[in-house]
Amino acid sequence: MNEGQRRLGQGAATALVVASMVGTGVFTTSGILLESLGSPWLVLLAWLLGGVVALLGALCYGALAQRIPESGGEYVFLARTLHPGAAFVAGWLSLVVGFSVPLGAVASAFAEYVRPFLPDTASPRVVATVLLLGVSLLHFASVSIGARVQAVVVVAEVVLIVLFASFGLGRLYPDGYHVTPVAGDYAKMGWALVFVSFAYLGWNAAVYIGGEVKEPRRNLPRALLYGTSIVTFLYLGLNALFVFAAPVSQVAGRVNIAHIAATVVGGPWLAMAVSGLVALALALCASAFTMTGPQVAARMAQDGLLPRVFRASPGRPPRAALLAQLLVGLFALWTATFGEILTYVGFTLGISTLATIIGLCRIRIKEGKTLHVPGWPWVPGLFMVFVVSSTSFAVVQKPIEGLVGLLTLGLGVAFFFLHRRRKAAKQAPAAPA
Numbered sequence: 001m002n003e004g005q006r007r008l009g010q011g012a013a014t015a016l017v018v019a020s021m022v023g024t025g026v027f028t029t030s031g032i033l034l035e036s037l038g039s040p041w042l043v044l045l046a047w048l049l050g051g052v053v054a055l056l057g058a059l060c061y062g063a064l065a066q067r068i069p070e071s072g073g074e075y076v077f078l079a080r081t082l083h084p085g086a087a088f089v090a091g092w093l094s095l096v097v098g099f100s101v102p103l104g105a106v107a108s109a110f111a112e113y114v115r116p117f118l119p120d121t122a123s124p125r126v127v128a129t130v131l132l133l134g135v136s137l138l139h140f141a142s143v144s145i146g147a148r149v150q151a152v153v154v155v156a157e158v159v160l161i162v163l164f165a166s167f168g169l170g171r172l173y174p175d176g177y178h179v180t181p182v183a184g185d186y187a188k189m190g191w192a193l194v195f196v197s198f199a200y201l202g203w204n205a206a207v208y209i210g211g212e213v214k215e216p217r218r219n220l221p222r223a224l225l226y227g228t229s230i231v232t233f234l235y236l237g238l239n240a241l242f243v244f245a246a247p248v249s250q251v252a253g254r255v256n257i258a259h260i261a262a263t264v265v266g267g268p269w270l271a272m273a274v275s276g277l278v279a280l281a282l283a284l285c286a287s288a289f290t291m292t293g294p295q296v297a298a299r300m301a302q303d304g305l306l307p308r309v310f311r312a313s314p315g316r317p318p319r320a321a322l323l324a325q326l327l328v329g330l331f332a333l334w335t336a337t338f339g340e341i342l343t344y345v346g347f348t349l350g351i352s353t354l355a356t357i358i359g360l361c362r363i364r365i366k367e368g369k370t371l372h373v374p375g376w377p378w379v380p381g382l383f384m385v386f387v388v389s390s391t392s393f394a395v396v397q398k399p400i401e402g403l404v405g406l407l408t409l410g411l412g413v414a415f416f417f418l419h420r421r422r423k424a425a426k427q428a429p430a431a432p433a
Contacts (some may be wrong), residue, residue, distance in 0.1 A: 010219040015154040017227025020202025020288040021054075022157065026235050027278045028109050029199055030242045031254035036188050040243035046189060047239050049386070050196035051232030054203040056383040058228040060357050061204050062221030063373040067363070069216030072299035073098075073204065073292075074356045079303075081359030085416050090352045091300045092412035097348045097405075099293030100325045102201065103286060104332030105345075107131050110282035112256060113275045128333050135287040136326045139317055154284060158230065160277050164262070165237035171265040172244055190393020193386070194346040199235065201349065202288065203228040241265070290322065297321035305419060347398075348405035350391045357383055 033043045064077050075091035107128035114127060204224065238258075242251070245261035254260060262274035294310075298318035301310035312318035357380050364371050364380075373380065395402035 010214075010223055013219055013223035014227045014230075016288055016291070017202060017223055018158065018231055019154045019284040020292065021200060021227070021231040022161070022234065022281050022285065026199045026238055027113070027258045027281065028256070029195055030239050031251050031257040031260075033192055033195060034243060034248055034251060035253040037192055038248070040248065042189065042192075043243050044236070044239060046192040046196050047199075047235050049193060050200050051228075051235060053193070053197070053383060053386045054200040054228050055225070055232065056379050056386070057353060057357070058203050058224040059374045060360055060380050060383060062224045063364075063371065064356070064360055065220035065224065066217045067371055069220060070299075072296055074352050075296050075299060077356050078359050081363050082355065085413070085420075086355055086359070088300075088305055088416040088419070089409065089412035090355060091296050091305070092415060093348060093352045093408065094296045095293065095300075095325070096328065097345050097408060098201075098352070099289045099296075100328035101332045102345055103132060103289050103325070103329030104128075104334075106282055106286045106289065107329070107333050110279055110286065113259070113279040113282065116272055116275050125334060129330060131283060131286055132290075132326055132329055132333070135283065135290045136322060138287060139291050140319055140322060157277070157281055157284060158234065161234055161238065161281070164274060164277065165234070165241055168241040168245065168261065168265045169237065172241065188393075188397060190390045191397040193390035194350065194393075194398075197346040197350060197390070200228075200231070201345065202285070203231070204353070290325065291317075293325045294318040294321035297324065304423075344401045344404055347391055347395070347402055348408055350387045351405070351409060354384060354387045354391075357387075 030043055030047075033046060034040065037043055037046070061077075064081075068076055068080050070076050072091075073094055075087050075094060077087075078090045079087035108124070110131050111124035111127040115122070115124065118127065242257045242261045245251075245264045251257050251260055258278050259271050259275055263271040294317060295312075297306055297310045298312040298321050300306045301308060301318075301321070302312075310318055310321045310324070312321075360373065361377070361380055364373050364376060391402075
């Protein structure tokens, strides 16, 4: 893309990363993690390790973004570094698992947190549907307008989250930290990391719109690193408040753990304010997914792997792809449970990011020091160790979700071979009469 046609600066790209990450997971998963791990300290360790993994991934993706500053995320990276088949499967996973299905979970959590502001008769799924329709309409008209609105609101969101976490932790100190030691279940840490990875989902968001970012070789890596670092610190502060605000027995297994913590430290009024803040964060997350996801379909259509209707017109978002993503998100919203979505998404996308880092290592070995990878080879090596170990534990502990993820992966492989066969049939010379 011509540099003059790129419309987003470093600030907008960083805001996109933050908005993509600060969503469903951080406000909903710690209660579920407490139920499995048993110890607040183990929950915080899981969040810390999740942030480390996300930062390692951001460093690796930043190196790839400098080398390949285009829209499309893993699909483009794998097409250039490994194989068209790997790229097709990664694009398939991004379309279905990376953006469309999580939209259902984000919208579902949004409906739970806005419930105090709505009549008792309001249907949560109807409220969630209205959210998905609204953010789709926002990005249907223009990429730049939606990004600017999002960037402004993200700044306000980060400030409010910092104020809430600081106030809550200040009210807890020192008595709130005198918790009874609890023996945690370390054996479930691998599954916990997969679960936490859903909350960190979005650290790579800027690479999906690389073709829209000004000076991408400089701004994309910085946006990935800055956005991921900001969110990691926010997550540690918030979750320290969540897991120490109330006894484990009161919050274990609860999805609305942020509401419970706010009630303990500030009463009903703070709980209402925090519910509004969480709802805002979830709406921004849905907006970010809606903005970035269709770019993958548009790029695949441009390469002939999807119907031409999914292409993006110059200066306009890929509207057909946006509509398709909306429909899949609505399907997930109305058919799947919250916990199933989180585990399934975390496991399946771990495979996609692992393949991308393998592709980075391949071209780094091929090109040598001309491709700068921070911390080579330890940074990509540690990232791959974390992903392989956590996904392996997840398959053992959550075999059904792992099996569904593998079936999704296999379906993508089958579609690729079907596409290649049809393409070969079209290119075959006609038999002489």
